[in-house]
Amino acid sequence: MKQSIYHTEDARWQAVETRDANADEQFVFGVITTGIFCRPSCRARHPLRQNVRFYQSADAAQAAGFRPCKRCQPDKAPLHQQRVERIRKACAVLDASEQSLTLDALAQEMAISPYHFHRLFKSVTGMTPKAWQTARRNQRLRDALTHGEAVTPALYQAGFGSGSSFYRDADAALGMTAKQFRSGGKQLSLRYAMVDCHVGRCLVAQSPRGICAVLLGDDDAELEAQLAGLFPLAKRRLAQDDFSDILEKVVACIRAPDTRLDLPLDFQGTLFQQQVWEALRAIPSGETISYQALAAKVGKPNAVRAVASACGANRLAIIVPCHRVLRRDGQLSGYRWGVARKAALLQHEAKKET
Ligand SMILES: [Zn+2]
Known part of the structure; x- marks a missing residue:
């Protein structure tokens, strides 16, 4: 799909001029006056257009007699892979360390500027190093x-x-x-209420720390049973009028899924689950992702099953949009609150896009 954008020489030259990193795995360019070839995003000074030749791959450029640029290393693994590899290493360093490390120390360890390291870490893991x-x-x-x-x-x-x-x-x-x-959350007290939304009834629960559950169902008794199953030991109190403001905000977010909920969320999950949920929250409404791609996004490309079960463990329906994850072949696969509901949610979001 991407390839078609960089089909013509003009489009390729434009990508070089703008140092378009998206073009990096699509082609390389050689400079006949220096005999060197680069990725489109190379930070080196631009050659004259007339001295540039485009090649489909690093191999093709090398076959034509060009040497790889030392700066952008166009013959090495794709940039993205290198980055993911680096961040994976950083995570291992973080996990092995008992005290908290500063961003500067970590960046130095990875031989990369603190600014870049922060951005890269966030884009790969969905969390800041501090988080x-x-x-x-x-x-x-x-x-x-x-x-x-x-x-x-x-x-x-x-x-x-x-x-x-x-x-x-x-x-x-x-x-x-x-x-x-x-004591197993025995003294934790939750308040909750039910409300109608476009995919049935919805229960919203709040702990002292934030919204801890958004559940979908057909009737109130079923929803209350779901909540009891998730927080068996907590004191669960049906909220009064003072909850309507919160309820309204959540429902607005369900109706227009691009609105980010500006209420504190109480994620109770393992580190890995929280990572997956954060990554899910980064998927815009109207888009979907495969379990495989999501696993790669959190830096664990082989943990597809664990990712799927983290999606299944989500307690914040729609707020953490686990319904945007599909099987690789595009099949809906499962959904904690029913496949029919998943289909309806996706359809609703697809409509919004047009
Ligand atoms: Zn270069």
Whole structure:
């Protein structure tokens, strides 16, 4: 599809002039006066148009007698792959480190400017390096508490600093106090309400930390049962009028899925699940993605199954648009809230685009 854009010599030259990175895997160009060939996005100074020859691939340019540019390395793996590889390494460094690392230190380790590193990290993982470290630290805390460790040592071990923010950070990380977490969320209180939307009934629940569930169903009893299944130990209270503002915001977001919900969200999931959900939130309305592509997006191209189950574990219907994930052959495959509903959501979004 992309190829057709760079079909003509003029289009290719324009891509070179604008250093269009999208053109990078589509063709290379050789400069007859220097004998060197480059990727379209090469940062080196541009040659004169008359000295440029275009080639389909690095191999073709080399066969024609050109040498690869040292700067853009057009004979190496595609740029994107190199980047993903780098970020994967950075993630490993982050995961292995007990203390939190600064962006500068990490960037230096990866031999890349802090600015670029930040952007690259975000584009590959869907999270900032800081969010990644926080999520990892939070997971260590949850793991320790789940295994029955006492609260204070668990906090220290997970890398929470000491000081006044100590318990506050921990509460924010867990969405409840560490003590509540250890007791299985028994004292967590949720308020919720039901409302009509274009794909049936919808239940919205909020914890003290943010919106923690958006569920779809046919009737209220079924929705309440879904909520009870997700938060069996929490106190669940049907909200009164004071919830209508929140409900309205969520429904507006369901109706016009391009509106980003400006309410705090309470994601309760593993680091990996949170990564997948963040990546899902980056898929615009009207577009879809395959499980394979989503797995590649979170830097784990082989973890297709784990990605599919993270999609299945989503508790925030539509807000985290897991309905935009399709099988590679375009089949709808499963949906937590029914395939018919998935089809209706996608149809609604496709219409919006035209
Ligand atoms: Zn070059």
